[in-house]
Amino acid sequence: MKLFENLYDTLIVDNRYLFFLEGLKNTLIIxxxxxxxxxxxxxxxxxxxxxCDYSKKFKFLNFLAKSYVNIIRGTPSILQLMIIYYxxxxxxxxxxxxxxxxAFGINSGAYVAEVIRAGINSIDKGQIEAGASIGFKYxxxxxxxxxxxxxxxxxxxxxxxxITLVKETSVGAYIGIVELxxxxxxxxxxxxxxxxxxxxxxVIYFILTLILSKLVSLMERKLNNVSS
Amino acid sequence: MLVVKNLEKSFGKTKVLKKINLxxxxxxxxxxxxxxxCGKSTLLRCINHIEKPTKGKVLFEGIPLDDNEELYKIRIKxxxxxxxxxxxxxxxxxxxxxLAPVKLNLLTKEEAIKKARxxxxxxHLEDKEANYPKELSGGQMQRVAIARALILEPKLMLFDEPTxxxxxxxxxxxxxxxxxxxxxxxxxxxxxxxxxFAKNFASRIIFMDDGEIIEEGTPxxxxxxxxxxxxxxxxxxxx
Numbered sequence: 001m002k003l004f005e006n007l008y009d010t011l012i013v014d015n016r017y018l019f020f021l022e023g024l025k026n027t028l029i030i031x032x033x034x035x036x037x038x039x040x041x042x043x044x045x046x047x048x049x050x051x052c053d054y055s056k057k058f059k060f061l062n063f064l065a066k067s068y069v070n071i072i073r074g075t076p077s078i079l080q081l082m083i084i085y086y087x088x089x090x091x092x093x094x095x096x097x098x099x100x101x102x103a104f105g106i107n108s109g110a111y112v113a114e115v116i117r118a119g120i121n122s123i124d125k126g127q128i129e130a131g132a133s134i135g136f137k138y139x140x141x142x143x144x145x146x147x148x149x150x151x152x153x154x155x156x157x158x159x160x161x162x163i164t165l166v167k168e169t170s171v172g173a174y175i176g177i178v179e180l181x182x183x184x185x186x187x188x189x190x191x192x193x194x195x196x197x198x199x200x201x202x203v204i205y206f207i208l209t210l211i212l213s214k215l216v217s218l219m220e221r222k223l224n225n226v227s228s
Numbered sequence: 229m230l231v232v233k234n235l236e237k238s239f240g241k242t243k244v245l246k247k248i249n250l251x252x253x254x255x256x257x258x259x260x261x262x263x264x265x266c267g268k269s270t271l272l273r274c275i276n277h278i279e280k281p282t283k284g285k286v287l288f289e290g291i292p293l294d295d296n297e298e299l300y301k302i303r304i305k306x307x308x309x310x311x312x313x314x315x316x317x318x319x320x321x322x323x324x325x326x327l328a329p330v331k332l333n334l335l336t337k338e339e340a341i342k343k344a345r346x347x348x349x350x351x352h353l354e355d356k357e358a359n360y361p362k363e364l365s366g367g368q369m370q371r372v373a374i375a376r377a378l379i380l381e382p383k384l385m386l387f388d389e390p391t392x393x394x395x396x397x398x399x400x401x402x403x404x405x406x407x408x409x410x411x412x413x414x415x416x417x418x419x420x421x422x423x424x425f426a427k428n429f430a431s432r433i434i435f436m437d438d439g440e441i442i443e444e445g446t447p448x449x450x451x452x453x454x455x456x457x458x459x460x461x462x463x464x465x466x467x
Contacts, residue, residue, distance in 0.1 A: 002356050055295075124312075124314075126310060126312050126314040127276050127314060127316065129273075129308075129310065130308075130310065130313065130314035130315075130316070130373075132276075132382065133276060133278060133303060133306075133307070133308035133310075133377070134303070134304070134307075134327070134328035134332075134376065134377070135301070135303045135304035135328060135332055135380065136300075136328065136331070136332075136344065137300055140331060140332075144327060144331055147314055148318050149316075149317065149318050209452055
């Protein structure tokens, strides 16, 4: 009976389930837009790096892109989030969810860039040479020859990156974004019971990532069918 | 038509090509021979700037190859065939051949397909147009690679050891096609280890060793009267 009472306290009293809904909403919003931002940054950075390596031009630009990737990958995301919120936007009145989107988008961009770069590099160099030998420019070689082949290696890895990102948004609780993890914390602080709030959000995260990984493997199968 | 002037190429500290000077005239069939690692493939790759020369110049019809718009136009006129074929695995045989002329806006898709089918007939692969490269034999792949270059109507064709990755049986079908092209008057530069082919096919042969052109002449001169000791040694080392 005690268990049932606790569950009742966690969800029903004072309409506390609304915290979970609010948390779920923010988690999804942050993850979704951070993924889009991360992809835009990632594609951009990967192409800059690949073009600079290919043409041996714009060395400084290449250095900047490389530094961005190294710094993001070399520091904890929680610190990046805090620096963006408490330092960069310290004196600005900004929506905290937007801060989350920016921070996780910038973070994810570095990983996406590496995933795309690895995918491009996995294609045999002879393909680039063959493309050049028929009069193609860099962007034509990429668009018609390399990327259509690399996408098969890139998309599954990208899917895994998105799954990681969904879980990573829980770090947002640290600066007070009411996403899933923070929601469970708020409720627990009122009911003095951690069991149900934590288990409930764990289940929600699990279902979210389960759906995503199903989508990824579905996509993987489709891509394999196309190629064979 | 092609002039190579004082061409040098280094990889790090290793000098692979040392002051190469070379001229190729229209309708010539130039064959480059030499021991492995002598720089003959690198020379070929420098000619169309797939490998950037460290020093020196390459001029095609009087225009220097450089990192500018001209380079792309010149490469269209300069076909290249690779040892590993380098067909595009995600495209069918027909798509491989028409990709360049269509995307470079040289032909409409219909024109390109028509021309590609004529080429497929010529290389005896008219029934393979819908197949993917991995469904072909090595010799068939190499012939498609040649067709892919030919559709751009190149004035000069570069062959980088086109038969080195092939079984003896398949070598023949590729070499025969190359002989046919030579007879039609196409200017060709061929890097190869096929000495019998070089003897019959070449209008001129260049022998390279250690990044330098050691000797050049007609097949007769090269094979019957080698002058340098290095060439004699090289010819003796062949079975």
